[in-house]
Amino acid sequence: MTVEIRVPDLPESVADATVGNWHKQPGERVKAGELLVEIETDKIVLEVPAPEEGVLQSIQFERGSTVTSRQVLGLLAAGSVVGMASEPATVDTSDADIITPSVRRLLAEKGLTPAGISGSGKGGRVTKEDVERHLAALAAPVPVESKVLPPQPAIKVEPVGETQTTSSLREEKRVPMTRLRQRVAERLLDAKNTTAMLTTFNEVNMKPIMDIRKGYQERFEARHNIKLGFMSFYVRAVTEALKRYPIINASIDGSDIVYHNYFDISIAVSTERGLVTPVLRDCDSMSLAGIEHGIKSLADKARDGKLTVDDLSGGNFTITNGGVFGSLMSTPIINPPQSAILGMHKIQDRPMAVQGEVVILPMMYLALSYDHRIIDGRDSVGFLVTVKELLEDPTRLLLDI
The missing domain is CATH 3.30.559.10 (Chloramphenicol acetyltransferase-like domain)
Structure with a gap:
């Protein structure tokens, strides 16, 4: 069953609101009452919880979008943990014949598909260990390559009383006002x-x-x-x-x-x-x-x-x-x-x-x-x-x- 996630009723003095941070992404499992997204008005920040337990199917409005009262923010596939394990929308059906139910369940829980995961099983099948190694690799910190910079030429100072300096990096950052x-x-x-x-x-x-x-x-x-x-x-x-x-x-x-x-x-x-x-x-x-x-x-x-x-x-x-x-x-x-x-x-x-x-x-x-x-x-x-x-x-x- 698909459940609509809607913007809460806004106060009479508030015409619209802005979508804030989504705390869940499509494919992730949520519990009833768990925070899904924040809605920011010019007075307060409203929290939108999950109406039921299930899997977040889609997001209709991304962060920064303007919404009005009772608009549909996203869709939730309602169901228990067992029901979500067999939810066809969470796993690519083209690979369903080469993975076991336990692996399919793990992929559904983590919001993954077999694509991009190297299989070590018979015939190149993706095993549970393959999925766990893939998750561990995603969570591992990315090593930072250190580079030895070549020696820079010395700055020549002319004897005219003025000091020459290299120009520093000038950056700007544009952030929308809340x-x-x-x-x-x-x-x-x-x-x-x-x-x-x-x-x-x-x-x-x-x-x-x-x-x-x-x-x-x-x-x-x-x-x-x-x-x-x-x-x-x-x-x-x-x-x-x-x-x-x-x-x-x-x-x-x-x-x-x-x-x-x-x-x-x-x-x-x-x-x-x-x-x-x-x-x-x-x-x-x-x-x-x-x-x-x-x-x-x-x-x-x-x-x-x-x-x-x-x-x-x-x-x-x-x-x-x-x-x-x-x-x-x-x-x-x-x-x-x-x-x-x-x-x-x-x-x-x-x-x-x-x-x-x-x-x-x-x-x-x-x-x-x-x-x-x-x-x-x-x-x-x-x-x-x-x-x-x-x-x-x-x-x-x-x-x-």
Whole structure:
């Protein structure tokens, strides 16, 4: 029985998708539920498993092809292992009379044909040992021939003060952009062209939070089974500041301003396919441990390509932490339709004036990019100062003051 392998139902906001890596090739045996191919959209990567056990017969769309929802990607010959051993499509029938059933079964399992395999049996028949030797030869590394280059003539240097050098090999490599990176590029360019984006800066003394982490890290990890990081403090401080400045948590819809009375914060995560911003929802009701677990879960799913459309949908405000890569200062770009984004940066010891004395403190720059069409300077600066004050005195987060 032939089973069609189809593109999964795509989200309503996704018109088409791109075929990614095929993990199986025609002639290979697959188990039910085993990954066959990846389908990449501009938001997520979908995995297409084998609907039944059998042999992959054909592939209709190769890597890089554009497909739509429910299109047929390939055909699968369904059946058990015994059924596949006698599947005529997997072995060349012209050679069937000179090979034994055991050899035919082995050829079917490995997706091979007798052609190209030297037979050592009676009358030149291909035996099981011949097939195994052929497979071993295919798996063996190809020896690299070493060549002794002839001596090169010395480069003559003219006595005119100039040094002559041989030209190095200049190469170029062209790689198509992933759907995700294309979409990110479109959104960032759209944000630059359609918003009145402005960035304001401040700096924060991270010593109080670093002291808390140093004093309570072991007990926190033993109690909650996760490390106490900086992001949980950032999220708590941002959530409290959003409560005090609701315009930062709002967005523009046509000629209306939409105020959100919930606090869903997008966390920027860098992956091999591009930058994604999964959403941590209802941050106002989460503890520090809950925030840490939520961020770790989203980051793991992002790096493994397991994010769903729901994980990426929504979000009223974004936090991006370029400090993990060593960035000292940057101007982050707004994530539409949001109205603001907060950039955190590298924590670095710097001399600071404290009560008339120079003190070395671990300082970090904060950068708030915002849409000036909806957010005025007073609100943006007030929001950023609130985040600074809450981070420099974390006790205020517990006392709600």
